[in-house]
Amino acid sequence: MPLPADILPAAAVSARRGGNRGDRLYHAALQLLGGAVLAVAGLVLLELADVAAPAARRLGLGFLWRNDWDPVSGAFGALPFVYGTLVTSAVAIALALPVSVGLALFLSEMGPRRLRPVVSFAIEVLAAIPSVVYGLWGLFVLVPVLRDWVQPALARALGFLPLFQGPPIGLGYLAAGVILAVMILPTVTSVTIEVLRTVPASLREASLALGATRWEAIRMAVLPFGRAGIVGAALLGLGRALGETMAVTMVIGNSPEIHASLFAPGYSLPAVIANEFAEATGEVHLGALAALGLVLFGITVLLNGAARLLVAAVARGSARSAR
Amino acid sequence: MKKSLIAALAMALALPAAAQTLINGAGATFPYPLYSKWFAEYNKLQPDLRFNYQSIGSGGGIQQITNGTVDFGATDAPMNAEETARLPGALHIPTVLGAVVAIHNTPVEGLKLTPALLADIFLGKVVRWDDPAIAKVNAGLKLPATAITVAHRSDGSGTTYIFTDYLAKVSPAWKEKVGAGKSVKWPVGLGGKGNEGVTGLVKQTPGAIGYVELAYANQNKLSMAALQNRDGVFVSPSLEATSAAAAGVPMPADFKVSLTDPSGKTAWPIASFTYLLVKKDQTDPRKGEALVRFLWWAVHDGQKLAAPLDYAPLPPAVVAQVEKAIRTITVQGKPVGLAAAR
Numbered sequence: 001m002p003l004p005a006d007i008l009p010a011a012a013v014s015a016r017r018g019g020n021r022g023d024r025l026y027h028a029a030l031q032l033l034g035g036a037v038l039a040v041a042g043l044v045l046l047e048l049a050d051v052a053a054p055a056a057r058r059l060g061l062g063f064l065w066r067n068d069w070d071p072v073s074g075a076f077g078a079l080p081f082v083y084g085t086l087v088t089s090a091v092a093i094a095l096a097l098p099v100s101v102g103l104a105l106f107l108s109e110m111g112p113r114r115l116r117p118v119v120s121f122a123i124e125v126l127a128a129i130p131s132v133v134y135g136l137w138g139l140f141v142l143v144p145v146l147r148d149w150v151q152p153a154l155a156r157a158l159g160f161l162p163l164f165q166g167p168p169i170g171l172g173y174l175a176a177g178v179i180l181a182v183m184i185l186p187t188v189t190s191v192t193i194e195v196l197r198t199v200p201a202s203l204r205e206a207s208l209a210l211g212a213t214r215w216e217a218i219r220m221a222v223l224p225f226g227r228a229g230i231v232g233a234a235l236l237g238l239g240r241a242l243g244e245t246m247a248v249t250m251v252i253g254n255s256p257e258i259h260a261s262l263f264a265p266g267y268s269l270p271a272v273i274a275n276e277f278a279e280a281t282g283e284v285h286l287g288a289l290a291a292l293g294l295v296l297f298g299i300t301v302l303l304n305g306a307a308r309l310l311v312a313a314v315a316r317g318s319a320r321s322a323r
Numbered sequence: 324m325k326k327s328l329i330a331a332l333a334m335a336l337a338l339p340a341a342a343q344t345l346i347n348g349a350g351a352t353f354p355y356p357l358y359s360k361w362f363a364e365y366n367k368l369q370p371d372l373r374f375n376y377q378s379i380g381s382g383g384g385i386q387q388i389t390n391g392t393v394d395f396g397a398t399d400a401p402m403n404a405e406e407t408a409r410l411p412g413a414l415h416i417p418t419v420l421g422a423v424v425a426i427h428n429t430p431v432e433g434l435k436l437t438p439a440l441l442a443d444i445f446l447g448k449v450v451r452w453d454d455p456a457i458a459k460v461n462a463g464l465k466l467p468a469t470a471i472t473v474a475h476r477s478d479g480s481g482t483t484y485i486f487t488d489y490l491a492k493v494s495p496a497w498k499e500k501v502g503a504g505k506s507v508k509w510p511v512g513l514g515g516k517g518n519e520g521v522t523g524l525v526k527q528t529p530g531a532i533g534y535v536e537l538a539y540a541n542q543n544k545l546s547m548a549a550l551q552n553r554d555g556v557f558v559s560p561s562l563e564a565t566s567a568a569a570a571g572v573p574m575p576a577d578f579k580v581s582l583t584d585p586s587g588k589t590a591w592p593i594a595s596f597t598y599l600l601v602k603k604d605q606t607d608p609r610k611g612e613a614l615v616r617f618l619w620w621a622v623h624d625g626q627k628l629a630a631p632l633d634y635a636p637l638p639p640a641v642v643a644q645v646e647k648a649i650r651t652i653t654v655q656g657k658p659v660g661l662a663a664a665r
Contacts, residue, residue, distance in 0.1 A: 071505075071508070139524075140523070167470070170527070170528070171524070250516065254477035254514025254516075255509065255514060274478075278383060279478065279479025280479060281382065281504060281505055281506075282405065
């Protein structure tokens with residue numbers, strides 16, 4: 001989660017220069033701890049690269065865009081997993097973001113004061129549920145509902161889109177996306193609430209004083225001010241969705257293929273690693289799985305980089321519009 | 324004062340270690356319930372001997388005994404050439420048999436399948452339950468007019484290895500297109516993690532077919548299909564039929580043999596041994612001897628504990644052969660004196 005760097009308290013900054021011995025010791029200790037984080041990340045990368053090396057030698061760069069996964073004949077490609085990871089995460093964000101922002105607005109702007117702690121407690125409980133429980137719920141409750149009700153309805157209404165074609169089997173990209181949406185909802189909502197709390201009351205009051213309705217005040221004053229933070233919240237949720245393993249593997253269908261339809265079964269990067277790592281046969285298979293780990297690592301780094309740029313850009317934009 | 328305290332502490336720590344022998348093992352998850360039962364029962368007979376078994380999977384078991392971090396390993400599939408090359412002095416001791424069965428979610432009672440049909444279903448060639456080919460072997464049964472959804476294991480597993488090994492033996496098309504392995508490229512179907520994942524998929528999807536271990540299917544009362552064996556007889560899965568499979572295959576001295584598609588009128592065709600892996604020459608005298616005596620107990624008295632836990636015991640002919648193998652284990656070059664064969 002990218003945080004604006006300029007909110008560091010001034011005292012912490014000044015401790016860096018000179019100061020007394022205690023400060024310097026403290027500073028050195030913190031530096032060590034900070035460095036340890038980098039060292040751990042570096043070690044993870046090195047170790048992954050080491051395990052992945054046999055696969056890299058055998059498969060080359062083509063591994064990244066090959067659409068094949070056959071452990072028996074030793075043909076491995078990352079594409080179906082990358083596709084599944086991105087598609088399910090995109091579905092999750094598309095479903096979770098509007099609900100989260102609505103919930104956050106309700107809790108911080110509109111809802112009755114007494115209801116707020118109850119709803120925010122419920123959201124925190126959602127965050128505390130283990131992912132395997134989400135997976136079981138998905139398999140036994142969500143999948144039948146999707147198969148018998150949601151998917152036939154979607155196919156009738158929007159069946160002309162390739163996204164909603166094919167037999168409704170329940171398991172697949174859509175089920176995984178919906179589960180992920182529920183799982184990232186608490187994160188996105190609570191961060192959005194915090195963001196909305198930073199909106200100065202004077203902004204709301206000013207727009208109300210100018211004759212705006214509640215909704216207009218939210219739309220024209222509150223949301224533009226919080227835009228950067230909301231984008232950050234969405235990306236934080238996306239980060240969680242990309243890495244989620246257990247719940248996804250239980251409902252995605254675990255089939256390494258690429259389909260345009262959200263109804264079709266697919267596979268994701270963390271799911272295949274968790275599934276096949278323990279019993280991988282041969283160092284190329286093991287290496288290919290480690291390489292998938294590197295790919296996931298790469299996607300996360302790219303995403304975080306993009307998030308920082310995006311938040312900065314949006315922050316500039318909202319500062320301008322708030323002026 | 325301080326010295327005596329340290330001495331007392333050292334004695335307290337050293338005493339149980341001296342009195343007890345701890346034998347470490349790791350490997351297959353499939354026989355874990357039986358092995359824990361064995362260790363508990365054997366501990367009653369030999370209170371100064373304890374076992375610690377980590378069910379981390381066959382691959383992990385082979386790796387750990389190769390690295391020497393455990394005293395024995397456990398695996399469902401025999402070691403392949405690459406693994407044997409890394410650990411040449413290891414014996415495969417079969418302990419019990421397991422079977423893989425086809426479970427289905429249809430209202431059909433007493434569903435029968437031929438090997439060719441099973442392969443064609445998992446190849447995606449037969450896609451409906453009312454297919455004429457299925458109707459032909461199930462004359463008199465009402466087959467539902469639903470599509471077949473295939474469910475398979477998504478995690479690498481010995482169960483998948485046994486199942487695909489069988490399909491590769493009975494179907495040339497399967498052998499050429501998919502092959503046998505702990506993880507394979509499935510032509511069709513959905514993947515579930517573990518026996519419970521596959522069962523969940525099958526139970527949740529009308530018209531689904533999947534494969535799980537017999538023990539798991541028995542304990543969860545799943546509907547299983549009868550399968551035509553090599554002798555042309557339709558057999559329902561059972562522990563007896565599984566044990567019969569081991570009698571229908573010529574047994575090599577190292578027990579590294581695939582039991583799928585055996586001959587024998589009563590044999591269930593998708594069966595396999597599960598093995599303990601031990602080094603032929605044990606270096607630790609205390610542990611080595613204890614381990615050999617335990618193995619001897621496991622293939623004799625231990626077999627009686629297998630059936631109640633849904634594992635198929637070794638047939639007598641195999642036990643006699645395993646006895647010979649256990650006698651070849653030496654401790655620091657010397658054989659262990661064992662009771663005469665019963």
